[in-house]
Amino acid sequence: MIMSIRKFVDSYFYHFNAGEVKKAAQSLTSFVADGGKIFLTLAGAMSTARLGKSIVPLINSGCIVGISCTGANLEEDLFLLTAGSHFRSVDNWRNLSPSDEAELFAGGMNRVTDVCIPEEQAIRGIEDVILPLWQSYSNRGKSALPHEFFYQILLDSKLNIDGDLSASWVLAAAENNLPLFVPGWEDSTLGNIFASHVIKSNLSPSTINSGIHYMTELANWYESQTTPLAFFQIGGGIAGDFPICVVPMLNQDLSKTVPLWSWFCQISEATASYGGYSGAPPNEKITWGKLSETTPRFHIESDATIVAPLIFAYLTNQ
16 A cells, blocks of 8 residues: 555554654644744754755745754765765674774775765865855955855856755755855864865955854844744754754843744754753753743654654655
8 A cells, every 4th residue: 555654654653752753743734834934953964864855845845944054964965966976885884893994084985874975076076166265255355154155156056966956955945045054164074174274374264254143144034034933953952052042042132022933843862861952852942932831842752864854754745
């Protein structure tokens, strides 16, 4: 019997994390059907996990109106787009010895769990294209946000494509001029590369605008929104903590009156009892003025690479 993802989830997901997945998917579907929009946050290595294939339809349909991501997720989507055929799967990754790892390093293969990113074709390939743009801005005393440089090299068709264009969420975001927020961009491979050129005095550090610029952009964007916003958080860390804080900043620090986030879901394997923000349950956010006591809240303790595509496919009725 062939059935849609939506029917499959409705028919077979009942309790525990499966039950929470179904409740979240049904609730989000109703939220969007009633005119709500999604603000997505991406931590971890979701781009390398190829989650872009599930995200692109939601961007193109207008369901997703903003994204916060780590610098790694921003660049790794482009790595796949420009060097996809050079990525290498590692089937026995749990059994690799230190010497096996050293051999991968010597071969220019940077491992992320069960897949390796090719140093030369992916990382250096992007550097060759983006560095002249950084230099041009630096020489003219201009500056831009990190993702704006990525948008430019994508829309100017300056990249050699060796991947699936339809699976690149950053390309879809660029084509839709989607608001993107990349806090802590310095903690990424290209962020490190940019810093190395600053140290060499090739670039001015002011060429790249900072996280404070991102927060002010986010504040202006949030105030301009006229539809209820769902906060869909994949993982934790700065990608989620940074944007969710814009609401208490506006209301408490600037004494404005903006609505709280209208819907919330987090997919995370982090444990709340360890005291980390990534494992903080949704109800804790009520005490910080981010969510209200009536905000629909879902916390799915599972693997986002499995759960997120299911929920996104459910939403699009695949």
